[in-house]
Amino acid sequence: MRVEDFAPADQKLLLPQPGGDLVYQCLGCGQTHGIEKLLYTCPDCGQVLLIEDRNFDRLKAVPGPAWRRVFDLRRMLNLPALSGIFRYHELIAPVVPLDSVVYLGEGHTPLVRATARLREAVGQDFCFKNDGQNPSASFKDRGMAVALSFINYLINHRGVGKILSVCASTGDTSASAALYAAYLAPKVASAVLLPLGKVTPQQLSQPLGSGASVFEIPGVFDDCMKVVEHLADNYQVALLNSKNAWRIRGQESYSYEIAQDLDYDVEGLAVLVPIGNAGNVSAIMAGFLRLLDLGLITSLPKIVGVQSHHADPVFRYYQETDLAKRQWRPVTVQDSVAQAAMIGNPVSMPRVMELARRYDQRAGRPRFFVVQVSEQEIMDRMILANRHGHIVCTQGGESFAGMVRAKELGIVTEGDYAILDATAHHLKFIGFQQMYFDNAFPPGFGVTPRPELVNAPQQVRAAGLSQFPAPGKPLAGEAFQDFVKATAEEIARRLGLEAR
Ligand SMILES: *Cc1c(COP(=O)(O)O)cnc(C)c1O
Ligand SMILES: [Zn+2]
Numbered sequence: 001m002r003v004e005d006f007a008p009a010d011q012k013l014l015l016p017q018p019g020g021d022l023v024y025q026c027l028g029c030g031q032t033h034g035i036e037k038l039l040y041t042c043p044d045c046g047q048v049l050l051i052e053d054r055n056f057d058r059l060k061a062v063p064g065p066a067w068r069r070v071f072d073l074r075r076m077l078n079l080p081a082l083s084g085i086f087r088y089h090e091l092i093a094p095v096v097p098l099d100s101v102v103y104l105g106e107g108h109t110p111l112v113r114a115t116a117r118l119r120e121a122v123g124q125d126f127c128f129k130n131d132g133q134n135p136s137a138s139f140k141d142r143g144m145a146v147a148l149s150f151i152n153y154l155i156n157h158r159g160v161g162k163i164l165s166v167c168a169s170t171g172d173t174s175a176s177a178a179l180y181a182a183y184l185a186p187k188v189a190s191a192v193l194l195p196l197g198k199v200t201p202q203q204l205s206q207p208l209g210s211g212a213s214v215f216e217i218p219g220v221f222d223d224c225m226k227v228v229e230h231l232a233d234n235y236q237v238a239l240l241n242s243k244n245a246w247r248i249r250g251q252e253s254y255s256y257e258i259a260q261d262l263d264y265d266v267e268g269l270a271v272l273v274p275i276g277n278a279g280n281v282s283a284i285m286a287g288f289l290r291l292l293d294l295g296l297i298t299s300l301p302k303i304v305g306v307q308s309h310h311a312d313p314v315f316r317y318y319q320e321t322d323l324a325k326r327q328w329r330p331v332t333v334q335d336s337v338a339q340a341a342m343i344g345n346p347v348s349m350p351r352v353m354e355l356a357r358r359y360d361q362r363a364g365r366p367r368f369f370v371v372q373v374s375e376q377e378i379m380d381r382m383i384l385a386n387r388h389g390h391i392v393c394t395q396g397g398e399s400f401a402g403m404v405r406a407k408e409l410g411i412v413t414e415g416d417y418a419i420l421d422a423t424a425h426h427l428k429f430i431g432f433q434q435m436y437f438d439n440a441f442p443p444g445f446g447v448t449p450r451p452e453l454v455n456a457p458q459q460v461r462a463a464g465l466s467q468f469p470a471p472g473k474p475l476a477g478e479a480f481q482d483f484v485k486a487t488a489e490e491i492a493r494r495l496g497l498e499a500r
Helices: 008-014 056-061 064-074 085-092 116-122 140-157 172-183 201-209 221-234 245-251 253-261 279-293 313-319 349-363 375-386 394-408 426-437 477-495
Strands: 022-026 032-034 049-053 111-113 125-130 163-168 188-195 213-217 269-274 302-308 368-373 417-422
Touching: 008 064, 049 245, 064 085, 064 253, 085 140, 085 245, 085 253, 085 279, 116 125, 116 375, 116 394, 125 253, 125 394, 140 163, 140 172, 140 188, 140 245, 163 172, 163 221, 172 188, 172 201, 188 201, 188 221, 201 213, 201 426, 213 221, 245 253, 245 279, 253 269, 253 279, 269 279, 269 394, 279 302, 279 349, 302 313, 302 394, 313 349, 313 368, 349 368, 368 394, 375 394, 375 426, 394 417, 394 426
Parallel strands: 125 417, 163 188, 188 213, 269 302, 269 417, 302 368
Antiparallel strands: 022 032, 022 049, 111 125
């Protein structure tokens, strides 16, 4: 539908008006800083930032049900700028005018309910939210769409010149950053830093294909991050890691979509999300809090962060239930199949601490939890899900394994409806599936394949044939017919097919 096709009363809020008074708010000293300069950490104390709208209360003039209606009507509106995560413009980045919104098809990923067999197998009703169906095949596109839309706005309307964007990455951030930057070329160029040998070949190919400058650095992600921070502190570059608070804003859309897709009824909901650098889990909590503030929802879902025992600093922190004894300690990571979450010193930890505190406080009871799973469980669960028609990557397997653990611990209960974040597309991490099928995991992972989950191609070379077709050398006549018949019979034999 076009704007003029809507009832006049509905047209009023259909197109968002630029507004809001957005500032960077420091999570350390509490100072606020203007957004006209790109900031990643507080210039006063060095702590990470969140973006707050000092004029957020203006949105409360519109009651919750009216906001629901606005967002539902925008579903029907054919306008690219409002077709992705900017459907929730007022909640995401109201300072960005629609002409600067970059839309590459991100957001609105499906909730796919687990099959009856899978639900019965684990005794829980649940679904996957397939964030691998974003343009660069991970949820990172949500945040990147906002970060690049804001940069586009600075270039279009604020006289900012050409920008070089940089990020460190476990693979998906760089794929996303390079994609969105390429869309804005030549106004924006991108450089990405990757830990050598610690991203998959598919993830490495993505920024290369987008034309980014790709640098491979010895060490793990945490080392790359320090180099990128040095670059951002000392040179004219735009940092696109989740230190960039605009990305957190964009990733809040994950919560908005869940609420909208469930008709804003989030009672009894539990959301399971893998934690790496902890940007996503922060954003999901911030998103639900914002919806509650505006009266779009009336309760807060449980949020369950999941970490592998090979990279679990957030889990360890929250393990300590005595608040006085709780102490933040980064960990040294070990090899993990959930490679995109293999981070020992998450940049967004101060955001998690702050948002989890606010979240539990608003709910009036604990609603934020962190569980730990093994590498073995991650792989087994990923493959099991994919065998039931899902598209789950290793991190999605981590969400699944996390749900099972959360059930054991009584965090997720039978009456809950669980949403599992399948954070990237399965194909990005396909090498881990192959290692599982080949029983080829290096000992450090500690993964042994379960025979019933292993699969391999079978070569068929029917016995009794003297000639086989080859590329560029087709068979003809009787030889071809013999080949077709013998091969089909051999396959039928192996499958145990009955003749008709
Ligand atoms: C980045 C990423 C994560 C971890 O998210 P954080 O926001 O860093 O906690 C998990 N899964 C995938 C596929 C990712 O790309
Ligand atoms: Zn500060």
